[in-house]
Amino acid sequence: MSVxxxxxxxxxxxxxxxxxxxxxKSARSTDIADKLKVKKSxxxxxxxxxxEKGFINYDKxxxxxxxxxxxxxxxxxxxxxxxxxxxxxxxxNVDEAVAEDNACKIEHVIDKEVFDKLSYFLEFIIxxxxxxxxxxxxKKEYGKN
Amino acid sequence: MSVxxxxxxxxxxxxxxxxxxxxxKSARSTDIADKLKVKKSxxxxxxxxxxEKGFINYDKxxxxxxxxxxxxxxxxxxxxxxxxxxxxxxxxNVDEAVAEDNACKIEHVIDKEVFDKLSYFLEFIIxxxxxxxxxxxxKKEYGKN
DNA sequence: AATTTGAGTTAGTGTATGCTAACAATAATA
DNA sequence: TATTATTGTTAGCATACACTAACTCAAATT
Numbered sequence: 065m066s067v068x069x070x071x072x073x074x075x076x077x078x079x080x081x082x083x084x085x086x087x088x089k090s091a092r093s094t095d096i097a098d099k100l101k102v103k104k105s106x107x108x109x110x111x112x113x114x115x116e117k118g119f120i121n122y123d124k125x126x127x128x129x130x131x132x133x134x135x136x137x138x139x140x141x142x143x144x145x146x147x148x149x150x151x152x153x154x155x156x157n158v159d160e161a162v163a164e165d166n167a168c169k170i171e172h173v174i175d176k177e178v179f180d181k182l183s184y185f186l187e188f189i190i191x192x193x194x195x196x197x198x199x200x201x202x203k204k205e206y207g208k209n
Numbered sequence: 210m211s212v213x214x215x216x217x218x219x220x221x222x223x224x225x226x227x228x229x230x231x232x233x234k235s236a237r238s239t240d241i242a243d244k245l246k247v248k249k250s251x252x253x254x255x256x257x258x259x260x261e262k263g264f265i266n267y268d269k270x271x272x273x274x275x276x277x278x279x280x281x282x283x284x285x286x287x288x289x290x291x292x293x294x295x296x297x298x299x300x301x302n303v304d305e306a307v308a309e310d311n312a313c314k315i316e317h318v319i320d321k322e323v324f325d326k327l328s329y330f331l332e333f334i335i336x337x338x339x340x341x342x343x344x345x346x347x348k349k350e351y352g353k354n
Numbered sequence: 355a356a357t358t359t360g361a362g363t364t365a366g367t368g369t370a371t372g373c374t375a376a377c378a379a380t381a382a383t384a
Numbered sequence: 385t386a387t388t389a390t391t392g393t394t395a396g397c398a399t400a401c402a403c404t405a406a407c408t409c410a411a412a413t414t
Contacts, residue, residue: 071400071401073400073401073402092361092362093361093362093363094360094361094362102401102402102403103402103403103404104361104362104363105362105363105364105365105402105403105404105405106401106402106403107362108362108363108364109363109400109401109402110401113400124362124363124409125361125362125363125408125409125410152323152326155330156323156326156327156330157326158322158323158326159322162320162322162323163323165320166318166319166320166323169318169319170315170318170319173311173314173315173318174311174314174315175307175310175311177303177304177307178297178301178303178307178308178311181297181301181302181303182301185300185301216370216371218370218371218372219370237391237392238391238392238393239390239391239392247371247372247373248372248373248374249391249392249393250372250373250374250375250392250393250394250395251371251372251373252392253392253393253394254370254371254372255371258370269379269392269393270378270379270380270391270392270393
């Protein structure tokens with residue numbers, strides 16, 4: 065069965081842990097707090113909840129790691145993040161920081177169908193010499209589903 | 210000076226009032242509750258807050274109307290809504306209901322720069338015979354700012 | 355080993371938002 | 385007009401999430 069969707073806030077925590085873990089091999093409360101611009105006590109709160117729900121391994125006073133479930137979830141969020149950001153920067157020519165910020169907000173609310181199609185569209189535009197392509201052909205292709 | 214940003218939730222209420230007002234010439238609590246799938250008491254709550262902040266004219270037990278400030282704000286939100294939805298349906302070929310729903314979520318979090326560029330991109334693609342256009346030329350044009 | 359410093363936690367508070375249940379006002383209708 | 389039904393409000397409660405202040409633990413330094 066599928067994992068229940070987390071709140072925007074909890075997805076942010078999970079993603080922060082994911083990124084720190086990737087960068088540093090570990091995630092400390094202070095780093096998470098800095099990254100998300102919240103206080104350490106808020107982090108503790110979130111960690112307890114994420115642990116309860118089985119997304120992280122958490123023992124008081126020690127470093128946090130993602131469980132398999134947590135890793136899978138975070139991976140998906142992060143993939144969305146990267147893709148949306150890429151659309152903003154590469155296609156829309158949005159400023160890097162703004163793209164980062166907006167991707168971070170939209171990744172939590174976009175549905176699978178919309179994301180998948182955006183993703184397809186992005187790849188299509190990037191990989192294709194658009195001068196040789198008719199937009200209707202494009203739509204027929206990726207619009208099949 | 211610019212109007213302070215409302216929460217997602219309050220923007221939803223304002224937009225609902227706007228839509229009902231446009232459709233029906235007036236907005237009743239029950240209709241707002243139905244549209245947003247919340248209870249009437251939650252609507253009352255929101256109305257009080259929106260009235261305090263000067264977005265609506267509100268007297269107990271009577272119909273609600275938007276102030277000029279409220280109308281302006283709602284107009285902007287609704288314009289975003291329509292544009293984002295149009296991108297999803299017309300370009301990404303997303304299902305109408307899903308597009309509606311996602312536009313409704315993204316309209317609250319997207320920044321001006323990203324929205325403006327998306328908007329421009331949408332018009333560009335729709336209005337141009339894409340076969341005759343090079344994507345780099347396009348980017349040069351609308352990417353100027 | 356004792357002390358100091360920094361990291362992490364807990365407890366308590368505040369705000370935003372939703373809910374239910376009980377009540378009040380208005381509108382519809384008998 | 386009196387009654388009933390609908391609509392709207394209030395009060396009280398619950399949840400999510402952030403904060404501060406006070407505390408505990410662990411690591412680093414002496």
